[in-house]
Amino acid sequence: MTGFYRDGYCRTGPEDVGQHTVCVQVTEEFLDFSVLDGNDLVTPRPEWGFPGLKPGDKWCVCVTRWKSALDHNRAALVDLEATHASALEFVTLEELKAHAVTQA
Numbered sequence: 001m002t003g004f005y006r007d008g009y010c011r012t013g014p015e016d017v018g019q020h021t022v023c024v025q026v027t028e029e030f031l032d033f034s035v036l037d038g039n040d041l042v043t044p045r046p047e048w049g050f051p052g053l054k055p056g057d058k059w060c061v062c063v064t065r066w067k068s069a070l071d072h073n074r075a076a077l078v079d080l081e082a083t084h085a086s087a088l089e090f091v092t093l094e095e096l097k098a099h100a101v102t103q104a
Contacts, residue, residue, distance in 0.1 A: 002060045006049050010060035010084045016035035018062040019090075025101050027043035028055045033069050062088045070095060077101045 003009045004016040010023045024030065025043065031053060034041045041059070044052035053059055058079060067090055069075045079100045087096065093096075 001049070002058065004060065012084055012086055019082035019086065020060040021063050021087040022061050022066040022091075022096075023058060023071050023079040024066065025058050025077035025079060026053050026055060026076050029074050030069055031055065033072060033074035034065065035079055037065070039065055054070070057081070063090045067091050070099070075099050082089060 002006050004012060004018070004020040010021050012019050012021050024054075025048075031042055039054045041061075044050060049104060061076070063086075064095070066078075066087075076097050076099070078101065080096060080100050083096060
């Protein structure tokens with residue numbers, strides 16, 4: 001189950017220093033970028049409740065990681081309804097909308 005709190009939501013709190021607030025539908029390109037950027041989202045980590053991702057999966061990712069992928073033209077699609085409003089402290093609504101799963 002996704003989310004920092006593994007409750008299915010991209011909510012955040014003081015314990016979530018990475019701010020896992022952007023709900024993405026991952027692509028191969030995004031996953032490859034993430035691995036090269038030092039964040040392996042492909043390999044399962046059962047000890048953390050992490051199944052490993054494959055293209056098409058939805059997952060809550062750190063807003064700064066998503067922004068880095070955006071800056072390198074590798075941003076994953078965004079589920080706007082499931083993305084936490086605090087993501088707007090780091091990215092614009094226009095950036096998120098431009099990558100929305102369904103254009104809003």
